[in-house]
Amino acid sequence: MPSEDQSNQNQVFRSRLSFLPLLNQWNKLIQVQTDGKGKIYRDLSDLVSLHPELLQPIDNFYLLKSHRNVIDLMMTTVFPVAVKNEEQLYAVSVPFSNKVVYASSLFSEMFLDEKSNICNLDSYEKSGVGIKECIAYTVILERFYGIKLKGKINSVYSYNDKKKKHTNFYSIHFDPQFIEVHTTSKLPEIPEDFFKTLHYIKDINNQPGLSSLLPLEQFEFEGMTILHLDDVTEHELLRTVQNSLLAPDVFTDKSNFNRLCQELSQLLHTQEINIGFLSFLQSHIISGNSNNVTSLVLKSIRHDEERPGFYSQLKEAFIKNNSQPLFITSNTDEKAKHFPFTKNPDIARFRMLSFFPLKDGKEITGALEIFSVDENFYSSSFHSGIDSVCNLLQLALKKSTEQSNNEINKIIKEQFTAVQSSVEWRFVQAATNFLARHNKGEEVKMEPIVFEQVFPLYGAIDIRNSSGERNNAIQQDLVEQLKTVREIVTSAESYMTYPLLREIISRIDVYTESVTNFLFTDDEQKVHFFLREEAEELLLHLKETIPDLAKRIDEYFSSIDPRLHVFNKNKTHRASSASPSD
Incomplete structure (x- = not known):
C-alpha cells in the first residue's frame, strides 16, 4: 500500500519509487570502466546490496530516513560534487509525483513543505499534466x-518570493533516464504514420490517437525523475513586458500603464522607484491630455504652456551629455538649479531623478523617467536590465507614434479632400490641435484652413480617399483570411488536444484585433509573415494528420494569391471599381 504521502499522486499514473534503474546503470558502467570510476560504482553497489529494502520498489517513504546516509552517497553519482553548492536547484522525485526524496539545500528551502512535497511553484500539479504525459510516452516509446525522441522536457513555473516581495520564474528540466516501465498488456503495433511525425518530444502533443492506442493505465513506472531548475525570471519578465507593450492603449489606459510599471520595476530588481515615460515625438498630443500623461514631470507641471520648455530643455541636456543618462541628486544638486520642475512639490520629494534617453539610431525620441526617494537604489542587477527596458520602450514608442500619426491622417482624410505635400504641414497642425482638444473631452470642430495672400500656380485632381479605400480593402482581406484560418484550427481542436492550437487561436485573435481598426505597416508585415510562414505550415500538417479537414484546407489554399500568399478578393474588387470603364 502506498503511504499517505503519495495520496497526492495523479491517479492516471501508476508509479513507484525505485533505485534499481540507477543501480542498473552502475552495473553497465562497471563493465566498461576498469579504472577508479568503475571501482567507485562497484563499492557503492556493494554498499547498497547490504540493504535489500533499497533494492525493491519503495512505497513507505519513512524508510528513506533510516537510510539517508546511503542515499546521499548514491546521489553523488547523479549530481557530481562540482554542481553541489548552495546556489544550485535540483531534486529527485517519484515519477509523476510531487513527492521529493532528495534535493539540494536551496531547493528544499524554497520549494518543499514539511512532508517533502513540492509546493510554492504555481500550478505545478495543474500544468504538469502535459509534462507528465510527455515523460511517460517518451519512456514507453x-x-x-x-523510438528515441530528441529534445528536452521543460516547463516554466512561477514562484512567489515572499521575502523579496516579487515573482520569480523557473524552468524545470525533467530527466526521465532513471525511469523503467512495465506492462502486462499486449501492445499494438504503431502505425507507420506515427513514425513520420515523431521525431521530437514535443511531437507527442501532435498525436491525438496516442492516448487511445497506448492508454497510460496499462503501464506501471518504477524509478525516479531528476529535476534541474534554472532561473529564467529576466527572460519571462522581458516577454511579459513585451506583451504589455503590445497593448495599443498601454500609454493611455491607467491600469495598463500601472501594470507595465510594476513589471518594469521587477525587471529592474527594485520596487522603491516611480516610473514615467516621455515622448519627444508626440509632445503635442501628450501635453494636450493631462489625464493620460505618463511622464512624472509633466504631471507635476500645472500649466500646458510650460511643457514645451521642459521638452526642449531635457532634450538639450541629453545632447550635451552625449546621449548618456541624466542624473539629478535631490533638489540641492547643482543641476537642479537649471531645471525649474525640480521645485514642484510632486518632484521635490524624490532624492534621485534619473532620465534615460530612448534612441532610434542617433535620434533621441523620448525618455524613461525613474525617480526614487533613495539615492542609492541602483544595483548591478538594475544596470543589467535597464538597456533591455529602454530597447523595448523605444519599440513601443515607435509603434505608438505610428498609431498617433495614423489617427491624425485619419482625421485629415475625414475632414478634407486630397492634400498637397507642400501644405500638408498646416493640415497636420490643424488635425493635431483637433485631436488634442478632443482628448481633453472638449466638443470641437475642425478649424478652418486659410492661406492668406497665397495663390496656387497649378491644379491637380485625385480620386478622393483612394489610398484609404485600398487600405480598407487590404484590411478586409486580412481579417477574412485570419477568420478562415481560425475556423480551421478551431475545428482541428475537436480532433486533437494540442496546446499549440490554442496558442495559434489566441495569436490569430490578437492579429485580427490589431488590423481591424487601423492597418499599420508593421502589423501588416507581421500578419503576412504569420500567414505565409506559420499558418501555411500548420495547415499542411493538419491536412496530413486530420483527413476530414483536407477539403477545407484545399479550399483555403485555392483562395489565396499563390505569389503573395494572401486573400485579395476585396483589393481586386476595389481596383476594378476604381478603373475607368471603356
Whole structure:
C-alpha cells in the first residue's frame, strides 16, 4: 500500500519509487570502466546490496530516513560534487509525483513543505499534466518501440518570493533516464504514420490517437525523475513586458500603464522607484491630455504652456551629455538649479531623478523617467536590465507614434479632400490641435484652413480617399483570411488536444484585433509573415494528420494569391471599381 504521502499522486499514473534503474546503470558502467570510476560504482553497489529494502520498489517513504546516509552517497553519482553548492536547484522525485526524496539545500528551502512535497511553484500539479504525459510516452516509446525522441522536457513555473516581495520564474528540466516501465498488456503495433511525425518530444502533443492506442493505465513506472531548475525570471519578465507593450492603449489606459510599471520595476530588481515615460515625438498630443500623461514631470507641471520648455530643455541636456543618462541628486544638486520642475512639490520629494534617453539610431525620441526617494537604489542587477527596458520602450514608442500619426491622417482624410505635400504641414497642425482638444473631452470642430495672400500656380485632381479605400480593402482581406484560418484550427481542436492550437487561436485573435481598426505597416508585415510562414505550415500538417479537414484546407489554399500568399478578393474588387470603364 502506498503511504499517505503519495495520496497526492495523479491517479492516471501508476508509479513507484525505485533505485534499481540507477543501480542498473552502475552495473553497465562497471563493465566498461576498469579504472577508479568503475571501482567507485562497484563499492557503492556493494554498499547498497547490504540493504535489500533499497533494492525493491519503495512505497513507505519513512524508510528513506533510516537510510539517508546511503542515499546521499548514491546521489553523488547523479549530481557530481562540482554542481553541489548552495546556489544550485535540483531534486529527485517519484515519477509523476510531487513527492521529493532528495534535493539540494536551496531547493528544499524554497520549494518543499514539511512532508517533502513540492509546493510554492504555481500550478505545478495543474500544468504538469502535459509534462507528465510527455515523460511517460517518451519512456514507453523508447522501451517498447525503440523510438528515441530528441529534445528536452521543460516547463516554466512561477514562484512567489515572499521575502523579496516579487515573482520569480523557473524552468524545470525533467530527466526521465532513471525511469523503467512495465506492462502486462499486449501492445499494438504503431502505425507507420506515427513514425513520420515523431521525431521530437514535443511531437507527442501532435498525436491525438496516442492516448487511445497506448492508454497510460496499462503501464506501471518504477524509478525516479531528476529535476534541474534554472532561473529564467529576466527572460519571462522581458516577454511579459513585451506583451504589455503590445497593448495599443498601454500609454493611455491607467491600469495598463500601472501594470507595465510594476513589471518594469521587477525587471529592474527594485520596487522603491516611480516610473514615467516621455515622448519627444508626440509632445503635442501628450501635453494636450493631462489625464493620460505618463511622464512624472509633466504631471507635476500645472500649466500646458510650460511643457514645451521642459521638452526642449531635457532634450538639450541629453545632447550635451552625449546621449548618456541624466542624473539629478535631490533638489540641492547643482543641476537642479537649471531645471525649474525640480521645485514642484510632486518632484521635490524624490532624492534621485534619473532620465534615460530612448534612441532610434542617433535620434533621441523620448525618455524613461525613474525617480526614487533613495539615492542609492541602483544595483548591478538594475544596470543589467535597464538597456533591455529602454530597447523595448523605444519599440513601443515607435509603434505608438505610428498609431498617433495614423489617427491624425485619419482625421485629415475625414475632414478634407486630397492634400498637397507642400501644405500638408498646416493640415497636420490643424488635425493635431483637433485631436488634442478632443482628448481633453472638449466638443470641437475642425478649424478652418486659410492661406492668406497665397495663390496656387497649378491644379491637380485625385480620386478622393483612394489610398484609404485600398487600405480598407487590404484590411478586409486580412481579417477574412485570419477568420478562415481560425475556423480551421478551431475545428482541428475537436480532433486533437494540442496546446499549440490554442496558442495559434489566441495569436490569430490578437492579429485580427490589431488590423481591424487601423492597418499599420508593421502589423501588416507581421500578419503576412504569420500567414505565409506559420499558418501555411500548420495547415499542411493538419491536412496530413486530420483527413476530414483536407477539403477545407484545399479550399483555403485555392483562395489565396499563390505569389503573395494572401486573400485579395476585396483589393481586386476595389481596383476594378476604381478603373475607368471603356
